[in-house]
Amino acid sequence: MISGYLITILITIVIYAMLAHSLNIITGHAGQISLGHASFFGIGAYTSAMLYTEVGLPFWISVPMAAVAAGVVGALLGIPCLRVRDDFLAITTMGINFVVEAIFLYLPFFGGAMGIGGINLPRWFGREMTKPEYFILILVVFGLLLLLDRRMGRSWIGLAWASIREDEQAAGAMGVDVVRFKVLAFILGSAIAGLAGGFYAHFLTFIMPQNFGFGQSIVILSMVVFGGIGSRWGPIVGAIILGVLPEVSRPIMEYRILIYGILLLGMMRFQPGGLLGPESILPRILRRSVYGLRGQG
C-alpha cells in the first residue's frame, strides 16, 4: 500500500496543479496578471467549510457550491478590475487578496484566526472515503477540467483570449468584446480555484486565513511561470516540481520562498517562456531526442 505521507503529498500536488491550471486560464490564456489568486482558493475553501459545518450540507453539494461562490465573487470583482491593465491590475488583485484574507481573519463569523475545523473527507457507500480514493476523485475531476481546457483552447473563446493577450485594441477592432471575454476568463479561473479550495478544506479538515494569503498567491504564480505560462502542461509540471521540492528536503521547505524567488529570477533571465513554453529548453531537447531516434530507426 501507498504510505499516508505519500498520499498526502500527492493530493496536495494535484490541488496545487488545479490552482496553477486555474490561474493559467486568467494569466496564460487571457493574459491578465493576477497577484491575488489565493483569495478565490480561500473563498472556495471557506464556502465549502461553512456549508459543511454550519449548514450541514454534504461534501457533494458544498464543494460544487464552493466553485459557484468563487466564480460569482470573481465576476463581481472582475468587472471593475478588468477595466484597468497590467501593473494597475496587479496592484488591484493584490489588494483584493489582502482584503479577503483580512475578512476571514477579523470577522468572528468566519472563525477568526482560529479558522474552521471539523471538516471531514466525503462519505460514499455508507462510509468515509479513504485518502487514496479521495486522491483518485480529485485526479478524475482535474482530468475533466483539462479536457474542458483543451476544448476551450480550440474554440472561438480560446481565440478571443489569445487576441486579447496579444493586443487588446486590435482585438476590439476585430469584433472581440474585450471586457466580456476577460471577465469570462476571470470567472472560470476563480471558479476552478474555488473548487480546489473545497477539495483542500475537506482534505485538511481544518482551514485558517493564513492558508490563503498573498504568499500563497505568489506560490501559485511561481508554479505557472516556472512551468510555462500559457501552455496546458507547463503549470502542471511547475506545480509538481515546486510541490515536490520542499518535501524532498527539509532545508528547501524552510527556505521555500527564497528558493522560489531565485528560481523565478533565473527563469525570467534564461527561460522567460518557462520549462514548457515555446522556444524553451525542455521541448527542444525532447524534439531533438525524438528526431534523433527516428533518424537512427
Place this chain on the structure above:
Amino acid sequence: MPLLEVRALSKEFGGLRALDGVSFAAQEGEILGIIGPNGAGKTTLFNLISGVYPPSSGEMSFQGESILRLKPHQISRRGIGRTFQIVRPFQNLDVETNVLVAFGHRYYPSLWKSSAPFRQPGILKEVQALIERAGLRSYTKQLAKNLPLGFKKRLEIARALALRPRLLLLDEPSAGLRFEESAQLMELIRQVLGEGIGVLLIEHNMQVVMDLCKRIVVLDHGSKIAEGSPVEIRSNPLVIQAYLGKET
C-alpha cells in the same frame, strides 16, 4: 444616404482640441483621402470612428444609424474594419490565426456559438482565400512577428476584410514601405474598392493619394480646411499654406 456621415465632430484631450467640428460624408465604393500635416487630427478621427474613445461632441452615423456611443467591437461587427498607423498584428499568432480572429466576429456575440471549435473546413477555406488575395499564401503558418513590414500591413488588411466590412479605415498603409511594396498594396486597395466597399485613406504619400482618391478632405490643427478633387486641393491656397507655411 451616405455610408458614413460625420457632423461637427470634436475631441478634446484635457484642454487640447485634437479635433474641432469636423464634418464630411463618405459614399459606398468611394475612396476618400484624409490628408494633413502631422498632428492635424487624422488618427484621432479614425480612433473616434472606430470607437477607441468617445467624441467630446458631434454626431457620427454609419448606414443611417448613429454609432456615437458604440464600443470598438460593436462598430467592427457593424462593418467598419481598420488598420493601424503603427501595425498591430497579433505578433505571436500565425497569419492564418490572425485572420481567423476577425472571422470570429459572427460567433463572439453568443457564448454558445463561441464555444464551437474554430477550425472548420468551410471557414479555413474562406480564410485561405483571403490570405491568398493579400498575397500571403506561402506565409500562412508564419508567426506575424516574423513578417516584413509590408506583409504585416497586408495581413492587417486581410484581417480587416475578414470582418466583411462595408467601410475600411486605412491609416497610412504605404508609410515605411519600399516603392514596389507600396505599389502592391495599392493594387490590393483598388481591388477592394471594386467590390463596393468604401475606404477612408489617411496617407502622407501625395502621389498615392492623388492617384487613388477622387475626393480629399484636408485637416489642419483639428479643423477641416478644404474638401474637393485632387486638382482643387492642389491649388487651394489654404492647403498650400498648411503644408508649406505662409508666404512672406
